[in-house]
Amino acid sequence: xxxxxxxxxxxxxxxxxxxxxxxxxxxxxxxxxxxxxxxxxxxxxxxxxxxxxxxxxxxxxxxxxxxxxxxxxxxxxxxxxxxxxxxxxxxxxxxxxxxxxxxxxxxxxxxxxxxxxxxxxxxxxxxxxxxxxxxxxxxxxxxxxxxxxxxxxxxxxxxxxxxxxxxxxxxxxxxxxxxxxxxxxxxxxxxxxxxxxxxxxxxxxxxxxx
Amino acid sequence: xxxxxxxxxxxxxxxxxxxxxxxxxxxxxxxxxxxxxxxxxxxxxxxxxxxxxxxxxxxxxxxxxxxxxxxxxxxxxxxxxxxxxxxxxxxxxxxxxxxxxxxxxxxxxxxxxxxxxxxxxxxxxxxxxxxxxxxxxxxxxxxxxxxxxxxxxxxxxxxxxxxxxxxxxxxxxxxxxxxxxxxxxxxxxxxxxxxxxxxxxxxxxxxxxx
Amino acid sequence: xxxxxxxxxxxxxxxxxxxxxxxxxxxxxxxxxxxxxxxxxxxxxxxxxxxxxxxxxxxxxxxxxxxxxxxxxxxxxxxxxxxxxxxxxxxxxxxxxxxxxxxxxxxxxxxxxxxxxxxxxxxxxxxxxxxxxxxxxxxxxxxxxxxxxxxxxxxxxxxxxxxxxxxxxxxxxxxxxxxxxxxxxxxxxxxxxxxxxxxxxxxxxxxxxx
Numbered sequence: 001x002x003x004x005x006x007x008x009x010x011x012x013x014x015x016x017x018x019x020x021x022x023x024x025x026x027x028x029x030x031x032x033x034x035x036x037x038x039x040x041x042x043x044x045x046x047x048x049x050x051x052x053x054x055x056x057x058x059x060x061x062x063x064x065x066x067x068x069x070x071x072x073x074x075x076x077x078x079x080x081x082x083x084x085x086x087x088x089x090x091x092x093x094x095x096x097x098x099x100x101x102x103x104x105x106x107x108x109x110x111x112x113x114x115x116x117x118x119x120x121x122x123x124x125x126x127x128x129x130x131x132x133x134x135x136x137x138x139x140x141x142x143x144x145x146x147x148x149x150x151x152x153x154x155x156x157x158x159x160x161x162x163x164x165x166x167x168x169x170x171x172x173x174x175x176x177x178x179x180x181x182x183x184x185x186x187x188x189x190x191x192x193x194x195x196x197x198x199x200x201x202x203x204x205x206x207x208x209x210x
Numbered sequence: 211x212x213x214x215x216x217x218x219x220x221x222x223x224x225x226x227x228x229x230x231x232x233x234x235x236x237x238x239x240x241x242x243x244x245x246x247x248x249x250x251x252x253x254x255x256x257x258x259x260x261x262x263x264x265x266x267x268x269x270x271x272x273x274x275x276x277x278x279x280x281x282x283x284x285x286x287x288x289x290x291x292x293x294x295x296x297x298x299x300x301x302x303x304x305x306x307x308x309x310x311x312x313x314x315x316x317x318x319x320x321x322x323x324x325x326x327x328x329x330x331x332x333x334x335x336x337x338x339x340x341x342x343x344x345x346x347x348x349x350x351x352x353x354x355x356x357x358x359x360x361x362x363x364x365x366x367x368x369x370x371x372x373x374x375x376x377x378x379x380x381x382x383x384x385x386x387x388x389x390x391x392x393x394x395x396x397x398x399x400x401x402x403x404x405x406x407x408x409x410x411x412x413x414x415x416x417x418x419x420x
Numbered sequence: 421x422x423x424x425x426x427x428x429x430x431x432x433x434x435x436x437x438x439x440x441x442x443x444x445x446x447x448x449x450x451x452x453x454x455x456x457x458x459x460x461x462x463x464x465x466x467x468x469x470x471x472x473x474x475x476x477x478x479x480x481x482x483x484x485x486x487x488x489x490x491x492x493x494x495x496x497x498x499x500x501x502x503x504x505x506x507x508x509x510x511x512x513x514x515x516x517x518x519x520x521x522x523x524x525x526x527x528x529x530x531x532x533x534x535x536x537x538x539x540x541x542x543x544x545x546x547x548x549x550x551x552x553x554x555x556x557x558x559x560x561x562x563x564x565x566x567x568x569x570x571x572x573x574x575x576x577x578x579x580x581x582x583x584x585x586x587x588x589x590x591x592x593x594x595x596x597x598x599x600x601x602x603x604x605x606x607x608x609x610x611x612x613x614x615x616x617x618x619x620x621x622x623x624x625x626x627x628x629x630x
Contacts, residue, residue, distance in 0.1 A: 009460035010479030017476065040219035056227065056289060059220030079476060079509040081529035081549060089289040109291035121564065123556065129291060136333065138407060138419060140371050140389035161560050169395055179560035185589055185607045185621055187395045197558060201395055201411045201621045209558060250429035266437065266499060269430030299499040319501035339501060346543065348617060348629060350581050350599035379605055397605045411605055411621045
């Protein structure tokens with residue numbers, strides 16, 4: 001096909017796609033908002049959902065979502081490729097999740113044992129994992145005992161305007177400073193300062209953003 | 211919501227979730243156990259399945275699962291986020307997979323060309339990949355010839371009480387020693403001794419577990 | 421089960437599986453070929469699809485697929501484990517995707533803003549990501565302005581007979597030379613020469629292939 005030719009099929013396909021996405025968004029936004037209300041997840045309108053998203057709130061825990069947030073769980077919308085539905089959960093009493101205004105979250109896992117704070121305008125690239133929880137004891141003798149979740153957790157903070165690239169994993173105890181960008185596929189095990197680009201496994205600062 | 215307030219919605223939601231999981235587990239455990247029997251995968255009761263799991267056994271190959279194992283293929287149960295159904299397969303005659311007692315496996319791929327041995331009480335975090343198979347020849351001239359699977363395979367051993375973190379990839383020929391912990395997102399290309407914490411791409415020993 | 425025993429169940433299961441895959445391939449190949457024609461994606465027969473694949477073509481952009489290509493979107497066929505359906509998309513006018521003959525692609529994301537060229541006999545392992553697009557500006561002040569996609573894109577070339585391992589990520593501006601092999605889980609941020617094995621995050625040359 002010559003690029004200057006009239007591309008009626010392309011135009012038609014794009015219109016159909018936009019229409020399908022509108023239907024998808026309307027359906028899931030309507031449906032999930034009801035679910036959030038019924039099960040006590042606090043959110044502010046407007047909020048948008050493309051595809052389903054799991055919100056699994058433990059009793060006596062808080063989930064608070066700012067306004068103008070968008071949650072995407074389908075590759076048809078975010079063509080960077082979504083592995084799974086957003087899975088946002090608190091796993092014990094007193095856990096607290098705060099998501100600021102204007103965040104965009106795609107196919108992410110956010111698992112809260114203690115406290116996770118996500119600022120405003122944070123972009124969470126496709127298939128990220130953010131958790132303040134370590135799951136199990138490192139010590140093999142303790143691993144199969146009944147520890148409490150708090151023994152292996154530490155709060156996570158992601159400040160305003162941070163951009164997490166695709167497939168980024170943020171582990172317990174980490175703070176990522178304002179405006180910073182984390183490269184795709186990074187594993188963030190330690191604090192990252194503000195206004196830097198950082199990447200790698202483990203994630204290290206590469207340079208400042210001027 | 212104040213944390214000290216009565217959180218009836220949370221309590222109700224948690225009860226509903228537990229009930230849904232019970233139904234899910236009952237259904238899939240019943241159904242998959244029949245499938246395993248029909249197709250000659252050996253297992254020991256009790257065994258638990260949350261969501262579907264693929265077991266793809268090649269003729270004249272062995273799959274042997276110990277007792278008290280749990281297989282999870284849904285993010286609704288393992289909130290660390292499951293990308294895909296467990297996919298456990300043998301791909302040629304004589305291949306042998308042995309999984310010990312009390313293992314927990316979530317959204318994993320275990321692909322056996324020769325022999326994979328997984329010990330007791332092994333925790334396989336979400337979305338791991340374990341294979342003794344290299345898929346293709348490195349030499350570009352041989353890559354498209356019909357090699358046999360054994361040309362590019364070497365046995366894998368994961369000893370008792372090992373904990374593989376999320377998204378860990380274990381390649382052919384690797385042995386991971388007793389009690390060791392492999393950090394999230396690691397790529398294990400060489401043997402890891404017992405009683406250590408190891409992580410990274412490629413995976414290196416970080417320190418001993420005292 | 422003794423390996424020398426008659427394994428009727430295994431033989432039966434293998435036959436059933438092959439039959440299921442044949443049905444799957446026939447259905448999806450028939451169905452997707454119609455979709456590609458209707459929406460103006462150019463392809464050459466024979467072409468095979470296992471499971472669904474998304475092709476999302478922007479108006480006035482080109483997608484051109486060579487003959488003898490295979491697209492797999494189900495773990496039941498590629499037991500290395502497929503996270504998601506193939507998601508192959510162009511995102512602006514003038515974008516151009518060229519895929520050569522005899523390529524095999526499994527659960528990949530190929531996202532084109534400008535131009536991606538994939539040669540002949542390229543093997544794209546499970547769950548790879550290939551894009552010439554950077555998604556957002558690194559500069560926090562510009563990130564929320566309306567940039568055009570071309571501001572953050574640079575063409576990608578993957579030459580003949582390259583083999584990308586599982587979970588490989590290829591970022592914008594990268595050229596990977598003929599015959600080279602990229603190890604599993606690598607993040608390719610810079611050019612890789614021909615005839616080498618390269619791996620890691622970030623991806624570095626390990627050795628030549630003799």
